[in-house]
Amino acid sequence: MSSDAPGFELPLRLFLAFRVIVDELHAELAREGHPELRPMHGFVFQAIGPHGTTAVELGRRLGVSKQAAGKMVESLERAGYVERGADPRDARRKIVRLTARGTDSLARSAAIFDRIRDDWARSLGADRLGALEDDLRRMTPADLWRLDMPGWFGTA
C-alpha cells in the first residue's frame, strides 16, 4: 500500500497536536492562578487520584522508584498541591492527598480541556473530530491512563 504523506509526518503531527493542546492548557492555567504547573503534573495528580495514595503506589503507577515518587510528592507539597497524612489503619503508610489547590487545578484543567475540544470541533466540524477520536481510540490501548511518562522520552 502506497502513501501520499511520508510516514514520519503522522507521529510528528500527533505529537505536535498534543503539544499544542498542552501548551494552551498551561498558558490558561497560568492565567488562572497556576503558573508553576508543568505538563507532567497532570499525570501525577491523576495517579494520586481522588482518594489519595501512598508514595510506593504512586511510584508503581508512574513507573518510577518509590524514592523518586517521594521526591515528587515533596516538591508538590512545597508548592501546596498535595499534603501527607497518616493512615489510621496502617501506621506505616502516609497518605498523599490533593489539597484544595490541587483539586482546583484539576477542575480548571478539565474545563480548559473541554473548551479546547470545543475549539477543535468548531474548526474541524463535530463529525470530523468524532471520527478523529474514534480512529485514535482504535489505534491506541484501551486504558487511557498509562502514566509511566517520566523517563520514557530518554535523551542522549
Add this chain to the structure above:
Amino acid sequence: MSSDAPGFELPLRLFLAFRVIVDELHAELAREGHPELRPMHGFVFQAIGPHGTTAVELGRRLGVSKQAAGKMVESLERAGYVERGADPRDARRKIVRLTARGTDSLARSAAIFDRIRDDWARSLGADRLGALEDDLRRMTPADLWRLDMPGWFGTA
C-alpha cells in the same frame, strides 16, 4: 458547543498514538541493529541535518544550552552515530556530522515509519487516515520540526 467525549481524552489519545508509533519504531530499530537509540535521538539527528552543524547551533535548534548539546554529541559520538571534524573555513568551529551508522538509522526509521503508516491505512482505511492527517495539519503549526523537546515535559 457540547461534546460527547470528555475534553481530556483528546490530548491523551494523541499522545498515546504518538507513543504507540514511537515504541513500535524503536522495537523494530532494536531488531535491526540499533537497540541503543532513544526517542529523543531522532529529533537530535534531524537537528544535525544532512550537512552537519555545530554544537552551538544544535543547542539553538533543540532549545538547550550549548553545553547540553555538546554532551549529547559526546554520547552520540561514543555510540558511533556522529563524528566531529574541523571546519576548514573557521578554526573555532567543529562540525558535527552523522556517520554511516547514523544515516543508516535514519533510513531505517523512514522505512519503518512508512510501514507503520501503511498499517494504519489498512486498519482505518486510506481515506480516514488521510482525513486524520489533514485535520492534524489544520490544528498544528506548519513547521513540522519544532525540535525543542528536551525539558519541555518538565517533571515535578
Add this chain to the structure above:
DNA sequence: CTAGTTTAGACAATGTGGTTGTCCATATAG
C-alpha cells in the same frame, strides 16, 4: 595593521530528578 568585540568550544561548579542500597518500624502469615 591593530584594537576591540563577537563567537565556538572547553572546563568547572551546581541543581534537579532519577537510580540503587540500607535501615527501621509496622503488618501480616504460618
Add this chain to the structure above:
DNA sequence: CTATATGGACAACCACATTGTCTAAACTAG
C-alpha cells in the same frame, strides 16, 4: 511467636540539564 513482606526515610550516586568563566579564533572599526 517468629519469619517475612511492606512503607517510608536516609545516603550515595548518576545522568542531564543549568550558569559562569576562560581561551582561541574570527570578525569589524579605525
